Amino acid sequence: MSVAQASTGQLKDAISTRIDALRPELERIGRDIHANPEIAYEEKQAVGWLTELLKKHGFGVELGVANTPTAFVATRRNGTGPTIAFLSEYDALRGLGHGCGHNLIATASAGAGIALAGLLDRLPGRVLVIGTPAEEGGGGKIRLIRGGIFQEVDAAMMFHPDTRTQVLHWALAVTHMHFEFTGRAAHASGDPEKGINALDAFVLAYNGISLLRQQMKDGARLHGFLKEGGTAPNIIPERTSGEFLVRAREQAYMEELVQKVKNIFQAAALATADLRNNEVLARLFEENLRRVGLAPVEGVPWENAGSTDMGNVSHVVPALHPTLAIASDNVPGHSQAFLEASGSPRGYQAMADAAKALAMTGADLLADPSLIEQAKVEFRRT
Numbered sequence: 222m223s224v225a226q227a228s229t230g231q232l233k234d235a236i237s238t239r240i241d242a243l244r245p246e247l248e249r250i251g252r253d254i255h256a257n258p259e260i261a262y263e264e265k266q267a268v269g270w271l272t273e274l275l276k277k278h279g280f281g282v283e284l285g286v287a288n289t290p291t292a293f294v295a296t297r298r299n300g301t302g303p304t305i306a307f308l309s310e311y312d313a314l315r316g317l318g319h320g321c322g323h324n325l326i327a328t329a330s331a332g333a334g335i336a337l338a339g340l341l342d343r344l345p346g347r348v349l350v351i352g353t354p355a356e357e358g359g360g361g362k363i364r365l366i367r368g369g370i371f372q373e374v375d376a377a378m379m380f381h382p383d384t385r386t387q388v389l390h391w392a393l394a395v396t397h398m399h400f401e402f403t404g405r406a407a408h409a410s411g412d413p414e415k416g417i418n419a420l421d422a423f424v425l426a427y428n429g430i431s432l433l434r435q436q437m438k439d440g441a442r443l444h445g446f447l448k449e450g451g452t453a454p455n456i457i458p459e460r461t462s463g464e465f466l467v468r469a470r471e472q473a474y475m476e477e478l479v480q481k482v483k484n485i486f487q488a489a490a491l492a493t494a495d496l497r498n499n500e501v502l503a504r505l506f507e508e509n510l511r512r513v514g515l516a517p518v519e520g521v522p523w524e525n526a527g528s529t530d531m532g533n534v535s536h537v538v539p540a541l542h543p544t545l546a547i548a549s550d551n552v553p554g555h556s557q558a559f560l561e562a563s564g565s566p567r568g569y570q571a572m573a574d575a576a577k578a579l580a581m582t583g584a585d586l587l588a589d590p591s592l593i594e595q596a597k598v599e600f601r602r603t
């Protein structure tokens with residue numbers, strides 16, 4: 222073992238000790254976020270608790286970045302060196318609270334940032350904890366990208382709780398479409414000929430979508446629901462509205478499908494990119510996972526793939542989005558059982574392990590900036 226490796230090992234031990242000491246504080250905030258779910262762009266309490274913690278540990282906090290009140294950038298720096306960002310998600314699901322476990326993401330990234338920043342005197346550079354609201358359908362990270370928040374970031378990292386511990390993660394490109402049909406109301410029995418039925422328009426479009434589904438490429442998904450279907454059985458429905466998600470493995474094919482759906486529905490759309498795994502970051506993270514005692518499983522590409530706005534970040538800077546298991550394989554995401562796992566001792570253990578492995582990966586990058594160059598070479602190639 223070289224001297225450099227030996228000292229990096231000591232720094233990683235220091236990270237581990239630091240996260241263990243921070244754990245009660247991190248866990249308390251995780252439990253508060255879990256018990257007080259706030260949906261997209263309304264995450265005021267979560268942001269308050271997280272930024273208070275980061276300030277206490279020496280970070281300068283800029284709140285409301287990119288014109289987004291519940292987004293923040295917390296910064297600590299020393300000298301010149303790479304900029305490592307840990308991304309903190311904290312939004313809940315409408316109607317289901319923290320059924321996606323973002324309370325664990327929030328605190329793992331904050332903990333990783335604090336632990337890594339504690340080494341800045343030995344490893345010069347800049348550590349950011351970026352508070353990214355509205356992952357669940359709101360595209361918060363897309364706003365932050367447009368606001369220039371990632372311009373000086375060299376590597377962006379986070380973890381997501383899951384049923385498996387996996388270094389690579391596949392996420393589909395997705396477009397969130399809102400549609401509405403407007404017709405004309407009339408008495409359904411007295412004056413049916415005067416009405417224009419917005420529900421019939423929806424039914425036709427819905428059937429069109431069902432027919433399109435048969436011709437789609439592998440892995441593409443098209444699903445949605447009707448929010449408003451009318452107001453009374455004796456009134457011709459004047460207005461219908463709903464939402465559809467269009468997903469595909471590559472952005473280009475997703476856009477093709479979106480166009481087809483637009484031909485069926487007149488819809489407004491918000492797109493999220495597919496996730497590009499940076500192999501350089503992934504390999505470093507894998508070593509660090511083993512260091513904290515976890516053995517990741519080999520992922521099957523696209524199996525049970527969802528979507529995330531981290532995909533958009535991964536198109537802008539080298540990015541890492543591994544998963545750590547907090548529940549058994551039969552537990553579906555976005556469920557009551559996953560909500561419980563997100564508040565369980567196993568969930569908080571995963572949070573602490575993730576914080577350690579993320580901070581250690583940051584330490585690798587600060588200690589040897591040529592690794593960042595390698596990550597960027599790979600990023601530019603893909």
Ligand SMILES: [Zn+2]
Binds near residue numbers: 321555
């Ligand atoms: Zn989710």
Ligand SMILES: [Zn+2]
Binds near residue numbers: 381
């Ligand atoms: Zn999630």
